Every structure is written in C-alpha cells, then in structure tokens.
Amino acid sequence: MASNSVALLLVSHSESLARGTRELIAAMAREVTIRIAAGDGEGGLGTSAEGIETAVRETDAEEVLIFFDLGSALMHAEMAVEMWDVDHRKLTIVDAPFVEGALAAAMAVQTGQSAEAAVQAAEKTRREPKRR
Amino acid sequence: MQVTEAVAWFQAYADRLQQEKEHLTELDSRIGDGDHGANMARGWKAVKEELESFDQGLSECFMQVSKTLIAKVGGASGPLYGTAFLRMSMKLKGEASVSPGDWAELIQAGAEGIRQRGKVSGGEKTMYDVWAPLVDAARDGADLEETVLLRSLAETAREKAEATREMKATKGRASYLGERSIGHLDPGAVSTALLFEVLCDTLSREGM
Numbered sequence: 001m002a003s004n005s006v007a008l009l010l011v012s013h014s015e016s017l018a019r020g021t022r023e024l025i026a027a028m029a030r031e032v033t034i035r036i037a038a039g040d041g042e043g044g045l046g047t048s049a050e051g052i053e054t055a056v057r058e059t060d061a062e063e064v065l066i067f068f069d070l071g072s073a074l075m076h077a078e079m080a081v082e083m084w085d086v087d088h089r090k091l092t093i094v095d096a097p098f099v100e101g102a103l104a105a106a107m108a109v110q111t112g113q114s115a116e117a118a119v120q121a122a123e124k125t126r127r128e129p130k131r132r
Numbered sequence: 133m134q135v136t137e138a139v140a141w142f143q144a145y146a147d148r149l150q151q152e153k154e155h156l157t158e159l160d161s162r163i164g165d166g167d168h169g170a171n172m173a174r175g176w177k178a179v180k181e182e183l184e185s186f187d188q189g190l191s192e193c194f195m196q197v198s199k200t201l202i203a204k205v206g207g208a209s210g211p212l213y214g215t216a217f218l219r220m221s222m223k224l225k226g227e228a229s230v231s232p233g234d235w236a237e238l239i240q241a242g243a244e245g246i247r248q249r250g251k252v253s254g255g256e257k258t259m260y261d262v263w264a265p266l267v268d269a270a271r272d273g274a275d276l277e278e279t280v281l282l283r284s285l286a287e288t289a290r291e292k293a294e295a296t297r298e299m300k301a302t303k304g305r306a307s308y309l310g311e312r313s314i315g316h317l318d319p320g321a322v323s324t325a326l327l328f329e330v331l332c333d334t335l336s337r338e339g340m
Contacts (some may be wrong), residue, residue: 045165046206071304072208075249079202079211 006115007033007061008106011068011077013047015039021099029106035059047073052080056089063090063115067102096122133230135190137335139183142197145330146180149173152326160319163306167207168319175205194221208304209320212246212259219245232281236270243267250303257299257306257313259320262292279336286332293317293325
C-alpha cells in the first residue's frame with residue numbers, strides 16, 4: 001500500500017522529459033503522487049525556482065522528494081528550498097540518476113517504505129551498473 | 133555609489149544586455165545550451181522595469197534585483213546572479229552608499245554566494261573566475277578615487293573573462309565538452325565583465 005504522505009517532484013529542463021519519466025514511473029508505481037516542474041513556462045527549455053515552489057505547494061504530501069536532471073535544475077531546487085517557506089513540508093533534494101533514481105524511490109513509496117528508504121533506494125541506483 | 137546610481141547602473145546594464153544578447157548567445161552555443169544572452173536580456177529587462185519608480189534604499193535595490201533574477205532568469209545564471217545580489221543586499225543593510233573602501237567586502241559577499249551556490253573553487257571556467265579576482269582588485273584599490281577604482285575593476289573583469297578562454301570547463305554543462313571547451317570564452321564570465329564595465333561607465337558619467 002503506497003504511503004500518500006510522500007510525493008515525488010521531477011525537476012527537468014524539458015517538460016517532455018519530465019512527462020515521459022513520470023509516465024514510465026507511473027506505469028509501475030501507480031499510486032504514488034508524482035509532480036512535475038519543468039520547462040521555462042513558455043514552451044522552452046529551462047527550470048525555475050518559482051515553478052518548483054508552485055509544484056510543491058500543490059501537493060498535499062508531508063514530504064516531497066525532489067529529483068533533478070542537470071546541475072542548474074539542482075541550483076533552482078536549492079533556491080526554492082532555501083528561500084520559500086513551503087509550509088511545514090519536508091523537502092529532500094535527491095542526488096541520483098533522474099530516471100532510475102526516481103523510479104526506485106517511487107517503488108519504495110509504492111510498497112509502503114519510508115521516505116528515508118526511498119532516498120536510499122534512489123541513491124543506490126548510481127552505484128549499480130545496468131548490465132550485470 | 134548612492135542608490136540612484138545603483139539604479140542607473142542596473143538599468144544601463146539591462147540596455148547593454150539587449151545589445152550584447154546575440155553575442156552572449158553565440159558564446160553560449162559554443163560550449164553550452166545557447167540561452168545565456170536571451171535569459172540575461174529577459175531577466176534584466178524585468179529588473180529595469182521594476183526599478184523604474186524605485187524609492188527605497190540601497191540594500192532593498194539589490195534585493196529587488198536578486199528576486200527578479202531568481203524569478204525570471206532560467207538556466208544557471210538565475211540562481212548564481214540571484215544569490216550574488218542577495219548576499220550583496222545583506223551586506224548593504226542599513227548603508228546609504230558604497231565608498232571605494234567598501235567595494236572589496238561587497239564583491240566578496242557576491243563572490244561567496246556564487247562559490248557556494250555553484251559549488252566552485254576557481255579555475256573551472258565559470259563566472260567565479262571573474263568575481264574572485266575582483267575582490268583582490270577592489271582591496272588593492274580601496275584608497276583610490278571612485279572612478280579610478282571602478283576603471284581598474286572593469287579592466288580586471290575583462291582581463292579575467294578573457295582568461296577563461298584557455299581554461300578547461302570542469303563545472304556546468306560545458307564540462308561535458310572536456311578538452312574541447314578550451315579556446316572558448318565562458319559566457320557567464322563575459323556577462324560579469326559587462327556588469328562591471330557598465331558600472332564604471334555609469335558612475336563615470338557627467339552628473340553622476
């Protein structure tokens with residue numbers, strides 16, 4: 001049974017990339033809330049701290065795990081976490097491969113594991129070769 | 133530098149970026165994703181508009197710039213410049229003006245923000261390679277007359293931006309190019325050089 005107190009937020013420069021990643025993950029982690037903050041808001045590539053803040057506010061989860069694609073998405077995520085009071089939600093930026101990491105975390109949440117376990121599952125994907 | 137001069141500086145920089153938009157974009161398309169010119173021009177245009185009827189203090193002016201850049205500039209330059217202006221705003225709290233002896237600490241606050249936000253340490257072919265040496269240049273020129281000091285800062289900034297040409301990028305998206313990033317200027321270093329050149333030009337103008 002999925003815990004609905006933990007949600008995922010995918011921060012990407014590309015809206016297509018974020019939507020596609022969500023589609024892929026949602027096929028397995030069907031009950032997990034996955035939000036998107038992607039693109040420059042005008043149909044182009046980019047990320048924005050404001051977009052991240054809005055996406056966080058729209059979830060009712062107590063804890064949000066944030067995944068990002070490239071370095072400047074991380075910078076925007078860090079700004080959003082530092083600068084805005086996002087009520088009393090706990091925000092964790094997860095340093096992990098975007099697709100595999102988010103999928104591993106979503107599956108952990110789907111199977112009722114804690115947010116902490118989900119973060120560990122995501123981080124572990126960096127160390128595991130796909131061909132083994 | 134009084135608040136009216138700071139406002140004039142930021143507005144002149146916004147105008148300068150409109151002229152340099154293509155050039156910065158061209159630099160960025162060689163080693164990045166080619167959006168630096170458009171992003172900076174758009175963000176600073178918004179800064180200019182918001183400062184049109186500005187009637188608060190120096191610290192608030194820098195804070196306004198910070199907030200606008202964070203909201204409007206996509207890519208890495210939004211958080212980087214946004215953090216620099218945020219830290220400079222905090223340093224200016226309660227101050228009515230910046231005298232020549234204050235510039236080193238002010239620029240250091242900005243540079244420190246960039247260092248932390250970008251997780252850089254210098255020599256990685258980023259805007260920090262301009263910001264960091266400006267702190268020393270400002271310290272060396274602390275006893276100079278304002279326009280002489282600002283001329284020296286503008287020259288140092290341009291020289292250090294040029295020096296990024298020979299560096300290999302090890303941070304940001306240009307780092308994916310590895311050795312092939314050598315031979316190109318870093319766009320963020322160039323937009324930083326422009327910022328300090330416009331500062332010098334603005335405050336050296338007659339009547340300022």
